[in-house]
Amino acid sequence: MCGIVGHVSTSPVNQQVYDSLLLLQHRGQDSTGIATAEGKFLHMVKAKGQVREAYRTRDMRSLAGNVGLGHVRYATSGSAKREDEVQPFYVNAPYGLVLVHNGNLTNTRELTDELFRIDRRHLNSSSDTEILLNVLANALQDSIHGSELTTDEIFDAVATLHNRVEGSYAAITLIAGYGLLAFRDPYGIRPLVLGRRVDENGREEWVVASESLVLDSGGYDIVRDVRPGEAIFISYAGEMSSKQVVETKALAPCSFEYVYLARPDSVLDGISVYDTRLRMGEKLARRVVEEISLDEIDVVMPIPDSARPAAMQLAQVLNAPYREGFYKNRYIGRTFIMPGQKVRKKSVRQKLNALPREFAGKNVLLIDDSIVRGTTSKEIVEMARAAGAKKVFFASAAPPVRYPHVYGINMPTRGELIASGRTIEEVSSVIGADKVIFSTVEDLFESITAGSDITQLDMSCFTGECVTGTVTPEYLAWLETNHTS
Numbered sequence: 247m248c249g250i251v252g253h254v255s256t257s258p259v260n261q262q263v264y265d266s267l268l269l270l271q272h273r274g275q276d277s278t279g280i281a282t283a284e285g286k287f288l289h290m291v292k293a294k295g296q297v298r299e300a301y302r303t304r305d306m307r308s309l310a311g312n313v314g315l316g317h318v319r320y321a322t323s324g325s326a327k328r329e330d331e332v333q334p335f336y337v338n339a340p341y342g343l344v345l346v347h348n349g350n351l352t353n354t355r356e357l358t359d360e361l362f363r364i365d366r367r368h369l370n371s372s373s374d375t376e377i378l379l380n381v382l383a384n385a386l387q388d389s390i391h392g393s394e395l396t397t398d399e400i401f402d403a404v405a406t407l408h409n410r411v412e413g414s415y416a417a418i419t420l421i422a423g424y425g426l427l428a429f430r431d432p433y434g435i436r437p438l439v440l441g442r443r444v445d446e447n448g449r450e451e452w453v454v455a456s457e458s459l460v461l462d463s464g465g466y467d468i469v470r471d472v473r474p475g476e477a478i479f480i481s482y483a484g485e486m487s488s489k490q491v492v493e494t495k496a497l498a499p500c501s502f503e504y505v506y507l508a509r510p511d512s513v514l515d516g517i518s519v520y521d522t523r524l525r526m527g528e529k530l531a532r533r534v535v536e537e538i539s540l541d542e543i544d545v546v547m548p549i550p551d552s553a554r555p556a557a558m559q560l561a562q563v564l565n566a567p568y569r570e571g572f573y574k575n576r577y578i579g580r581t582f583i584m585p586g587q588k589v590r591k592k593s594v595r596q597k598l599n600a601l602p603r604e605f606a607g608k609n610v611l612l613i614d615d616s617i618v619r620g621t622t623s624k625e626i627v628e629m630a631r632a633a634g635a636k637k638v639f640f641a642s643a644a645p646p647v648r649y650p651h652v653y654g655i656n657m658p659t660r661g662e663l664i665a666s667g668r669t670i671e672e673v674s675s676v677i678g679a680d681k682v683i684f685s686t687v688e689d690l691f692e693s694i695t696a697g698s699d700i701t702q703l704d705m706s707c708f709t710g711e712c713v714t715g716t717v718t719p720e721y722l723a724w725l726e727t728n729h730t731s
């Protein structure tokens with residue numbers, strides 16, 4: 247996952263994009279970039295690191311114009327370290343295009359070959375986003391017939407792109423001199439929501455963003471989630487048009503957004519992330535009572551931050567005391583999306599510290615939203631014991647992550663997943679807990695979809711079944727040996 251946002255405003259947009267990116271920081275910490283359009287000119291600033299450190303006053307001044315987009319990156323293709331893979335990507339023809347992308351393409355090898363051999367396009371990085379932009383540029387070039395670009399031609403180009411590209415992509419593009427284009431893959435795997443507000447003169451302003459909290463904060467009304475296979479074009483003048491450019495194959499949003507990636511105050515595809523996490527806690531409570539006698543649990547504790555809603559609800563259902571035994575250093579980011587295992591491991595210790603008063607002589611039930619590589623849980627169990635805990639039980643509100651995720655979460659190798667090839671008892675012994683309890687795939691599915699029309703989710707990292715149906719064992723094997731980030 248990455249965070250993407252696009253604004254079409256009636257006033258300079260630079261600060262608005264910056265503010266939106268700050269709100270999306272939890273989706274990517276590797277690098278960030280902003281591009282704006284001013285007439286026929288595009289301005290762009292990109293930097294490694296987080297939003298607050300990345301932009302100087304002179305950068306912000308250079309980002310002139312009322313239309314703009316931005317990105318925070320969590321690398322899934324190529325490498326988090328490489329400067330030339332920082333988004334947005336730019337191509338100068340047709341017209342001048344910049345693009346930001348959240349997701350991960352799964353046919354990059356074929357597209358790289360075709361783009362070079364057939365379309366004669368040069369790719370200068372290992373980023374799948376550069377591929378996506380070149381496929382779009384090529385399609386747009388082919389769809390233009392007259393001297394002025396029309397909305398139909400733009401929509402035709404997106405349809406061509408959908409037919410060529412496989413994997414997950416929510417994307418936003420600036421077309422110099424024309425406007426802002428947004429589209430979502432035909433399975434709707436990664437989120438994208440459209441918002442609208444009116445300025446003091448009654449003129450419309452638009453935003454498209456990965457998460458609805460951006461709309462809340464900017465005072466926009468939610469128009470709707472961009473539909474799978476739909477394209478939306480907003481002109482510089484603020485005229486919005488949309489078209490279902492290819493058939494929706496399914497609406498199968500990524501379940502991991504609800505488990506961990508998205509902020510709890512966001513609503514994705516009509517489903518509240520916070521409510522989902524409460525339901526996950528409620529269902530996990532039922533699993534816990536099947537495994538542990540309630541007399542054995544002195545206290546329930548969340549692993550900050552993402553586990554808090556689930557842990558609160560679980561404690562309430564069990565009628566057990568809820569305490570915060572780990573103090574969090576607010577200046578350390580999210581550890582799971584940091585690049586490299588060494589940094590992740592060190593950061594867990596820097597981020598969380600145990601308060602001995604809450605642990606001494608107690609049997610503690612620790613709750614996390616998920617156990618993926620086991621980096622957090624292993625350190626945390628050790629810290630709880632060092633702080634004097636008698637027994638340490640560990641429950642995960644998500645089922646075991648046993649399979650790679652190819653749609654925008656950087657866990658492509660099975661070997662790094664603690665639950666892959668291990669029984670629950672083995673996981674428990676690796677992380678050093680007295681008992682580990684996992685939620686189930688059914689519980690997670692019901693927690694997310696309760697009360698919604700959604701009937702399908704991408705749950706590939708829990709089940710091994712990829713919704714697009716194009717992910718082959720050969721591709722997964724290639725990914726295992728070739729991923730670098």
Ligand SMILES: O=P(O)(O)OC[C@H]1O[C@H](OP(=O)(O)OP(=O)(O)O)[C@H](O)[C@@H]1O
Nearest residue numbers: 551552580581582617618619620621622
């Ligand atoms: O098993 P692991 O590989 O350690 O991954 C899972 C952990 O990583 C995430 O926390 P993170 O610190 O990234 O963010 P948070 O503060 O939002 O919980 C997640 O909430 C789990 O705690």
Ligand SMILES: NC(=O)CC[C@H](N)C(=O)O
Nearest residue numbers: 247248321322323348349
């Ligand atoms: N997490 C994402 O959405 C990543 C986008 C893109 N694949 C990149 O690596 O930059």
Ligand SMILES: [Mg+2]
Nearest residue numbers: 549550551552
């Ligand atoms: Mg966490």
